[in-house]
Amino acid sequence: MHYTNIDFNKKTILITGGAGFIGSNLAFYFQDNFPESNIIIFDCFRSEETFSNGNLKSFGHYKNLIGFKGEIICGNLNNTNDLERLLDFNFDFIFHQAAISDTRVYDQEIIMKTNVNTFYDILDLTKKNNATLIYASSAATYGSMPSPQTVGYEKPENPYGYSKYAMDQIANKFYNENQNLRIIGLKYFNVYGPREFYKNSTASMVIQLGHQILQGKAPRLFEGSDKILRDFIYIEDVIQGNIKACNAKQSGVYNIGTGKPRSFQDIADILQKELGTNLETEYFANPFDGYQMHTQAEISDSMDDLGFEANYELEDGIKAYISEIKRIYEEEIK
Ligand SMILES: NC(=O)c1ccc[n+]([C@@H]2O[C@H](COP(=O)([O-])OP(=O)(O)OC[C@H]3O[C@@H](n4cnc5c(N)ncnc54)[C@H](O)[C@@H]3O)[C@@H](O)[C@H]2O)c1
Known part of the structure; x- marks a missing residue:
């Protein structure tokens, strides 16, 4: 599937975070559709270190890259020597x-260093290579701003959301000072789809509930889950957004969502339908403060400027994903 008329064959493409969920899907998009593209992945993969919340410090996993034929650099954004390896290339797209x-x-220090400080290095590399840069921002920049969330009206409520918000400010200043460069930030909403499994408990509720149901357990949801609505977007649409962003006429930040909020209860119900089960749902109290209760991307600018519009509604995305949810269950859990 080609989403633009750009021919990425013979182009040199850097994907940072390419061993992770979205990055690895991007890598395979280029490999499959532009076999002569030169793809370089930069990722620190995972170590056994965890944050105080018990989660791994990074989620990159070799299994996301089995079959990938491009170049791989295991490097940490926070390590200048690792970043220097990128100076050997001349990237067309980052x-x-x-x-x-x-x-x-x-831990605000580690988040700000990893997500924000290193963004200056990525911007410098973009400038040096005169590359097109597409970077991941996030709907977390909006915190609990009312729906539909609109670019320019952000109020992050956690360090992660703030780090992405800071990246958007830095990018804005940088592209205003370097008008010849094309720099696009994409505020992804809740992404789900193949290759997210190795994000463990931070993977989407689609795969987590899918696996609970496959185990014969009642899907577990927060109380009031029929009223907690999010803009869930399927990975193929996120890839579409990244590719279309390469054609943007001007730099900017755009929402990548469907524009159609759906409830967590909907996810459980659609999964049960796809998996042919009829389990009772089990509800428990939401332990989290600052939980986004309603997200819905305002997508008119993404449509007008990028030609982006989601192709997958929640039903379509889950249907496309279900065989992979089952495969992972068979191979990794059962
Ligand atoms: N998945 C979503 O729903 C979602 C929503 C909004 C924004 N985002 C953003 O999209 C991007 C990709 O997210 P994802 O869902 O693929 O997550 P992911 O955790 O699977 O991917 C991130 C990758 O970055 C690597 N990484 C982390 N720290 C690194 C470091 N210091 N040096 C080098 N590599 C490092 C990890 O190993 C991992 O492979 C992230 O920037 C994320 O914040 C994701």
Whole structure:
């Protein structure tokens, strides 16, 4: 599937965070559709270190890259020597996905260093290579701003959301000072789809509930889950957004969501339908402060400027994903 008329064959493409969920899907998009593209992945993969919340410090996993034929650099954004390896290349496109992606890490110093300080290095590399930069921002920049969340009206409520908000400010200043460069930030809403499994407990509720149901357990949801609505977006639409962003006429920040909020209860119900089960739902109290209760991307600018519009409604995304949810269950859990 080609989402633009850009021919990425013979182009040199950097994907930071390429061993993670979205980055690895991008890598396979280019490999499958532009076999002569030169793809370089930069990712620190995972160590055994955890944050105080018990989650791994990074989620990159080799299994996301089995079959990938491009180049791989195991490097940490926070390590200058590792970043220097990138100076050997001349990138045409940079997709910057690497980050602490866990919204429940509260160590502000490590988040700001990893997500924000290193963004200056990525911007410098973009300028040096005269590359097009597409970077991952987030709907977490909106906190509990009312729906539909609109670019320019952010109020982050956790360190992660703030780090992405800071990246947007830095990018804005940088592209205003470097008008020849094309720099696009994409505020992804709640992404789900293949290759998210190795994000463990930070993976989407689609795979987590899918696996609970496959285990014959009642899907477990927060109380009031029929009234907690999010804009869930399927990975293929996120890839579409990244590719279309390469054609943007001007730099900017855009929402990547469906524009159609759905409830967590809907996810459980659609999964039960797809899996042919009829289990009772089990409800428990939501332990989290600052939980986003309603997100809905305002997507008119993404449509007008990028030609982006989601192709997958929640039903379509889960249907496309279900065989992979089952495969992972068979191979990794059962
Ligand atoms: N998945 C979502 O729903 C979602 C929503 C909004 C924004 N985002 C953003 O999209 C991007 C990709 O997210 P994802 O869901 O693929 O998460 P992910 O955790 O699977 O991918 C991030 C990758 O970055 C790597 N990484 C982390 N720290 C690094 C470091 N210091 N040096 C080098 N590599 C490092 C990890 O190993 C991992 O492979 C992230 O920037 C994330 O914040 C994701």
